[in-house]
Amino acid sequence: MKRLYPYVLMAFTAIHFFACKKTVDYEHIVQNRITSFTVVNIKDTVIYGAIDNIKNSITVYVPYYYSLTVVEPKIAVDEGATLTSPIQPVNVTDDKQTYSVKSSTGEVRTYSLKVIQQNPPGLSLSWPLGNNEGSPNATQVFYGNLRSTSVATLDVTLTQQATNKTFKPDLIGAASTLPVSLDTYILNIGLLPADLDSGYYQVDISFLGNKVRMDKPLHLVYIKPVVLAKSHVVKQGETITVQPAQNTVFVDLKSVFVEVNGKSIELPVVSYNRLSATLKIPDNFPVINDAYGRFEFNFGKWTPVLRSMSITVNPK
Amino acid sequence: MNISKTATRVFKQLSVGLMLITFFASCKKDKPVATEKEPVTSTRSLDMVPYYKVQRVENLQVETDDSNPTAPKPEVLFSLDYKKMQPATYGKTSFWDISFSGLYNSFIGGNNGSNSDNAGYTGPGAGGITILAKSFEDLTDIPVASAFKTARALIGTDDMGEFGVGIGWYLYDFNGSIVGDGSYDKKHVAYALGNAFTLANGQKTQPRTIIVRTAKGDFAKIKMISCYKDVFTTDKMMRNTPHMFFTFEYVIVPAGSTKFEIK
Numbered sequence: 001m002k003r004l005y006p007y008v009l010m011a012f013t014a015i016h017f018f019a020c021k022k023t024v025d026y027e028h029i030v031q032n033r034i035t036s037f038t039v040v041n042i043k044d045t046v047i048y049g050a051i052d053n054i055k056n057s058i059t060v061y062v063p064y065y066y067s068l069t070v071v072e073p074k075i076a077v078d079e080g081a082t083l084t085s086p087i088q089p090v091n092v093t094d095d096k097q098t099y100s101v102k103s104s105t106g107e108v109r110t111y112s113l114k115v116i117q118q119n120p121p122g123l124s125l126s127w128p129l130g131n132n133e134g135s136p137n138a139t140q141v142f143y144g145n146l147r148s149t150s151v152a153t154l155d156v157t158l159t160q161q162a163t164n165k166t167f168k169p170d171l172i173g174a175a176s177t178l179p180v181s182l183d184t185y186i187l188n189i190g191l192l193p194a195d196l197d198s199g200y201y202q203v204d205i206s207f208l209g210n211k212v213r214m215d216k217p218l219h220l221v222y223i224k225p226v227v228l229a230k231s232h233v234v235k236q237g238e239t240i241t242v243q244p245a246q247n248t249v250f251v252d253l254k255s256v257f258v259e260v261n262g263k264s265i266e267l268p269v270v271s272y273n274r275l276s277a278t279l280k281i282p283d284n285f286p287v288i289n290d291a292y293g294r295f296e297f298n299f300g301k302w303t304p305v306l307r308s309m310s311i312t313v314n315p316k
Numbered sequence: 317m318n319i320s321k322t323a324t325r326v327f328k329q330l331s332v333g334l335m336l337i338t339f340f341a342s343c344k345k346d347k348p349v350a351t352e353k354e355p356v357t358s359t360r361s362l363d364m365v366p367y368y369k370v371q372r373v374e375n376l377q378v379e380t381d382d383s384n385p386t387a388p389k390p391e392v393l394f395s396l397d398y399k400k401m402q403p404a405t406y407g408k409t410s411f412w413d414i415s416f417s418g419l420y421n422s423f424i425g426g427n428n429g430s431n432s433d434n435a436g437y438t439g440p441g442a443g444g445i446t447i448l449a450k451s452f453e454d455l456t457d458i459p460v461a462s463a464f465k466t467a468r469a470l471i472g473t474d475d476m477g478e479f480g481v482g483i484g485w486y487l488y489d490f491n492g493s494i495v496g497d498g499s500y501d502k503k504h505v506a507y508a509l510g511n512a513f514t515l516a517n518g519q520k521t522q523p524r525t526i527i528v529r530t531a532k533g534d535f536a537k538i539k540m541i542s543c544y545k546d547v548f549t550t551d552k553m554m555r556n557t558p559h560m561f562f563t564f565e566y567v568i569v570p571a572g573s574t575k576f577e578i579k
Contacts, residue, residue, distance in 0.1 A: 040440050043438045
């Protein structure tokens with residue numbers, strides 16, 4: 001037995017030294033992370049988003065001078081993971097965007113996106129040539145050092161001084177900025193609402209995180225309407241419609257006449273609003289084909305508005 | 317001596333005990349800890365149309381105003397990848413491939429971020445556009461890069477009709493006598509040249525096919541079929557047929573391809 005001890009000791013010593021090292025097993029990391037987020041709709045460079053896997057957020061800082069309206073993300077995820085929805089451009093003002101990543105084993109992690117616009121320190125705007133007069137349905141512009149051609153962050157509020165009611169021009173698709181020199185841009189806020197009453201309106205403009213109240217209120221006035229020319233093909237007893245040209249609206253439409261073959265015929269006004277008028281072609285209107293009628297529109301106290309338009313009137 | 321023996325015995329027993337503990341407490345061989353691999357990104361998502369498959373778009377409506385036809389309308393952006401119109405706010409993104417602009421929004425251009433005369437200027441678009449006098453089916457070779465132009469509104473009226481600007485995708489019949497019989501209804505009609513048809517003088521037109529390098533660098537060929545609502549043959553295209561409703565077919569092949577294949 002005594003002789004066996006050294007061998008037993010040697011055997012266990014060998015086992016001891018050849019036993020594996022003990023390693024601490026890490027907690028399993030679920031492979032459902034966004035590993036990179038880049039904004040790629042900038043020429044020759046990208047913006048990296050900061051990914052926080054504790055708060056599950058992505059923060060993207062967008063300098064104003066890129067004039068971005070939307071950010072186009074390129075997203076990489078863990079191996080085997082997938083985004084649960086397609087990647088689409090995101091408006092820089094959108095604070096509801098989320099991305100869900102599903103691991104190959106089914107666990108889902110949802111990130112929220114924060115787009116933070118890095119803005120210039122201030123905003124100064126002025127009336128074009130000092131003129132603060134405008135009209136309903138007319139384009140309104142301002143001058144200033146805007147530093148960006150993107151209107152994604154533009155917001156405009158008009159407050160009628162007489163009633164304190166507020167109005168917002170429809171900026172979608174209409175608003176724009178146009179650089180005319182290094183430090184001067186034209187800010188076009190699009191058409192002023194056609195249904196605005198004449199009077200004075202305080203103008204508050206928010207752009208790139210800065211707010212300005214214009215030094216003088218907008219003085220809204222009606223100008224003499226202009227009727228858009230168009231061809232009319234109609235039957236006796238039916239109606240035609242006419243619209244005002246941009247910059248004008250129909251106000252106080254009293255009567256409409258058309259002169260055909262040397263004879264003036266009244267077209268009764270069936271209805272009208274600021275942007276349209278419906279006129280009746282009398283039952284006894286002469287049948288004519290592609291004739292040029294000389295139309296006369298009488299609005300309020302303005303001198304008659306004259307417009308020649310092609311008109312075809314077929315029998316009933 | 318007894319003390320020495322006792323110590324030796326205790327030492328031996330302790331040694332054996334220690335070895336047994338070491339033996340049983342020694343760990344199992346661990347599996348290797350997973351190492352993180354390089355991330356992978358999908359380059360073509362499921363909501364994109366597949367490569368090599370012919371797509372058809374019918375009656376894609378763009379804004380027009382016959383009473384004021386020369387007034388410019390908002391440029392319309394269309395994604396071949398996603399087969400849908402895109403909002404104007406997507407201008408500086410790669411989410412559109414062709415645009416419709418100019419008179420009646422009838423001139424087509426690509427998406428290119430380098431050309432200041434392009435809605436995609438300063439964006440990531442790598443696109444361009446060209447057109448060849450070949451049928452959609454016969455056009456298989458993708459032109460060299462220099463053939464693709466990058467401005468907006470490049471492909472429109474064809475020299476076979478009035479106001480042509482080179483090879484275009486449509487023939488404009490001002491007097492109604494190039495294609496039609498000169499009647500009122502056949503005046504001011506625009507005939508898409510994707511398919512061949514016979515002119516009033518008996519000659520047959522040569523079809524045109526537009527080739528687009530998409531915003532992401534793939535290639536597409538497009539057959540323009542009509543700009544009239546629900547009308548796809550020249551005999552039914554009339555002056556007052558509702559317009560502009562674009563109908564066209566196209567196929568996309570991946571960047572780097574030299575041939576258009578349809579599978």
